[in-house]
Amino acid sequence: VKEPELLALLRTLPLHPGALGLADDAARLGDLVLTTDVIVEGVHFLATDPPADVAWKLVAVNLSDLAAKGATPEGVMLGFPLSDDTWDRAFVEGLREALSTFACPLLGGDTVRGPRVLSLTAIGVAKHAPTRSGARPGDALWVTGTIGDAGAGLVIAQGKPGPDSLLSRYRRPIPRLAEGRALAPHVHAMMDVSDGLLLDAARLAEASGCAVTIQLDAVPISDDARAFGVDVMTAATAGDDYELLFALPPDTAPPVPATRVGTFGAGKGLTLVKGSVAVPLPERLGFTHG
Amino acid sequence: VKEPELLALLRTLPLHPGALGLADDAARLGDLVLTTDVIVEGVHFLATDPPADVAWKLVAVNLSDLAAKGATPEGVMLGFPLSDDTWDRAFVEGLREALSTFACPLLGGDTVRGPRVLSLTAIGVAKHAPTRSGARPGDALWVTGTIGDAGAGLVIAQGKPGPDSLLSRYRRPIPRLAEGRALAPHVHAMMDVSDGLLLDAARLAEASGCAVTIQLDAVPISDDARAFGVDVMTAATAGDDYELLFALPPDTAPPVPATRVGTFGAGKGLTLVKGSVAVPLPERLGFTHG
Numbered sequence: 364v365k366e367p368e369l370l371a372l373l374r375t376l377p378l379h380p381g382a383l384g385l386a387d388d389a390a391r392l393g394d395l396v397l398t399t400d401v402i403v404e405g406v407h408f409l410a411t412d413p414p415a416d417v418a419w420k421l422v423a424v425n426l427s428d429l430a431a432k433g434a435t436p437e438g439v440m441l442g443f444p445l446s447d448d449t450w451d452r453a454f455v456e457g458l459r460e461a462l463s464t465f466a467c468p469l470l471g472g473d474t475v476r477g478p479r480v481l482s483l484t485a486i487g488v489a490k491h492a493p494t495r496s497g498a499r500p501g502d503a504l505w506v507t508g509t510i511g512d513a514g515a516g517l518v519i520a521q522g523k524p525g526p527d528s529l530l531s532r533y534r535r536p537i538p539r540l541a542e543g544r545a546l547a548p549h550v551h552a553m554m555d556v557s558d559g560l561l562l563d564a565a566r567l568a569e570a571s572g573c574a575v576t577i578q579l580d581a582v583p584i585s586d587d588a589r590a591f592g593v594d595v596m597t598a599a600t601a602g603d604d605y606e607l608l609f610a611l612p613p614d615t616a617p618p619v620p621a622t623r624v625g626t627f628g629a630g631k632g633l634t635l636v637k638g639s640v641a642v643p644l645p646e647r648l649g650f651t652h653g
Numbered sequence: 654v655k656e657p658e659l660l661a662l663l664r665t666l667p668l669h670p671g672a673l674g675l676a677d678d679a680a681r682l683g684d685l686v687l688t689t690d691v692i693v694e695g696v697h698f699l700a701t702d703p704p705a706d707v708a709w710k711l712v713a714v715n716l717s718d719l720a721a722k723g724a725t726p727e728g729v730m731l732g733f734p735l736s737d738d739t740w741d742r743a744f745v746e747g748l749r750e751a752l753s754t755f756a757c758p759l760l761g762g763d764t765v766r767g768p769r770v771l772s773l774t775a776i777g778v779a780k781h782a783p784t785r786s787g788a789r790p791g792d793a794l795w796v797t798g799t800i801g802d803a804g805a806g807l808v809i810a811q812g813k814p815g816p817d818s819l820l821s822r823y824r825r826p827i828p829r830l831a832e833g834r835a836l837a838p839h840v841h842a843m844m845d846v847s848d849g850l851l852l853d854a855a856r857l858a859e860a861s862g863c864a865v866t867i868q869l870d871a872v873p874i875s876d877d878a879r880a881f882g883v884d885v886m887t888a889a890t891a892g893d894d895y896e897l898l899f900a901l902p903p904d905t906a907p908p909v910p911a912t913r914v915g916t917f918g919a920g921k922g923l924t925l926v927k928g929s930v931a932v933p934l935p936e937r938l939g940f941t942h943g
Contacts, residue, residue, distance in 0.1 A: 366764050369735060372745050379728040379758035390761035392727065392776065395682070397760060399774065401732040403767035437682065438669040442691040442732065442772040445659060455662050468669035470687060471680035473772075474656050477693035480770035482732040482763075484689065486682065 415457025422461035425485035433547020434487030441472030442482035498571035498610035504625035514601020559649020602650035705747025712751035715775035716828035723837020724777030731762030732772035788861035788900035794915035804891020849939020
């Protein structure tokens, strides 16, 4: 079963109203927002990645989903297979750093024996959590920070020499929690960019029943990434950015630093332009693990 | 790292007050009760177990923890690695049966590619959730249902002929949700029996700062299990019972069918008696996966 097929099958199960039809990144339970992310060795992280960084990433990818809901982390539930002593201890130290840094305490969990399939359920509190589905034709598409650094960091982690600034974007992503809270009351729709800017923008547009046009010249790329040789199409299809992608009315400026990268329109689908010239879509818009 | 060592290490992390020092089976968040259980192929279930039964078990083991808190299931978050088409589809059908049977809808989750390490976080609602730690000297120790059926069921699942009634106790455990809700206002302490009656009774006593004596003649064993050849020590050290184990004041009768199997006392440790004769502890009190 491919991931989209399985998702379609899961949607036929008895769903909680707060599941929002499994069409959003997080579930709602009163003022609580809940998200689960699972990371697998060899799929979402490298066997050679330092275990403390793997722990950090497990926390960060979950809190990034909370950030996109404007939520404040309340706690996490951990599913942790024990493997070897050194790895496990280093993992716990990385967990300590991440939980302390993001002020997100451990609530509970389960330890088992088994292969490294690490799961975390993060719980946050948000009064009014935006969804993916509220963008309207005419809205502007914005993104925080820079795109493509983590993709370059993965190449560096795999052995190519490059700056630590990029490697750390891959290994120690920082969920945009404060930005998410500031943005939540203003945005029509918001999500985090985890699987590639183009793919996630297409998902945001689809969930909102809109078309979206991205101006490639506007995609924010860091100086380090440019110097590393990252071009805009590589950046916009790379994963693990963990920036926030959001829709604002055309006359609204975001309350946090961000870059306007596109515009929503009537209809459907993703269009790319460079200046005023249409650019064909790349074969792969981003990462899917299904 | 062995499981108890890792648990000690995890206890040094920033903990949520609702984590109760990681000394309980479920976390508290206001009126919510949260529990995570992970099951691993080859450790918690057999590769040959029908996938629908694996899904059922994943739900049941989590809801059994909610039952021990007197909680009503609100929803579950699923971490599901995709493997092969037939297995995955059958798993989802088992999930459907379990979620429908226990009126517990899906809230969300994550699907990935990876080995079969299945995780579930179950969320329930309980006004006053009992802990493991409230038993007092003089309290009686009670258990619902019968003990050892699932252990016999595992032997049957591994190939020895035996009745379906026992096999289904292993493959399709029924969390004692109604019993848990009825018991919660009355008990001093409660937990579910998942790793063996003796081991879990020792844990309940330890968490409560008490000693406990179990009368082996009183351990409830089903006629089918007796006919299958299950003796009391095998039953009392087998896993996967998912019955409720609880402490009540000596003069209080439980509001649901249950068997009195022991007495809490001052001091610490587990003592076994048969009639009025002390019985040495077996080498292994139950199952630990660490």
